Amino acid sequence: MSAPASTNVSELLATAHWAALAHSQQRRKSGAQPAYIQHPLHVASLLAAPASSLHPDPPLEVLQAAILHDTVEDTHVTEQDLLERFGPVVTRIVLECSDDKDLNKEQRKQAQIDSAPHKSDQAKHVKLADKLSNLTDLMSPEGRPAGWSVKRIQEYFIWAKRVTDGCVDVNPGLGAQLDEIYRSATFEHGGKTYPCHPHYE
Incomplete structure (x- = not known):
């Protein structure tokens, strides 16, 4: 028997508050440098939106994990902290979505590609929404990290597709939204327009 909707809303808001405290000293790398918490909240909102296949009743644990997905990787939060506050299911999903910081950058990127098809369905949902959020930011001059070249932006799209291809089922x-971006989306850079994914197949 599922929890009452009011209980779910209360727990989700508490999760958002907890994550906001964890990320309180962090900012996104875009020119405007918004508070970092906007990203995990956007990831959760994408999973709950009408375009998502989880709509209209996304599982609470998946939304919580979306909000918390960067806490272990990027803040002081530990696996034990998550276990004590959110339980084993949410903790497992978050850990599935966390990079191994003992690997270098290129190894972490390859690990995301290799592991994507083998993640739980819950973690795959979060991964898809995470990439969709990041790609949406990259298409906007205000949303992308300052100083990124055309080549670096396009390389991110190419890599992201290799990751999401393993989760899209x-x-x-969300898969349809991602495919539309890879297939035909463009971005402006230096007064010129470029395809986001220059080698779409």
């Missing part, structure tokens, strides 16, 4: 709704 669980959420056709």
Whole structure:
């Protein structure tokens, strides 16, 4: 028997508050440098939106994990902290979505590609929404990290597709949004327009 909707809303808001405290000293790397918490909140909102295949009843644990997905990787939060506050299911999903910081950058990127097809469906949902959020930011001059070249932006899109191709089966709704971006989206850079994914297949 699922929890009452009011209980879910209360727990989700408490999760958002907890994550906001964990990320309180962090900012996104875009020119405007917004508070970092906007990213995990956006990831959760994408999973709950009508275009997502989880709509209209996304599982609470998946939304919580979306909000918390960068806490272990990027803040002082530990696996034990998550276990004590959110339980084993949310903790497992978050850990599935966390990079191994003992690996270098290129190894972490390859590990995301290799592991994507083998993640739980819950983690795949979060991964898809995470990449969709990041790609949406990259298409905007205000949203992308300052100083990124055209080549670096396009390389991110190419890599992201390799990751999301391993997850896309669980959420056709988000998959369709991602495919549209890879297939035909463009971005402006230095007064010129470029395809986001220059080698779409």
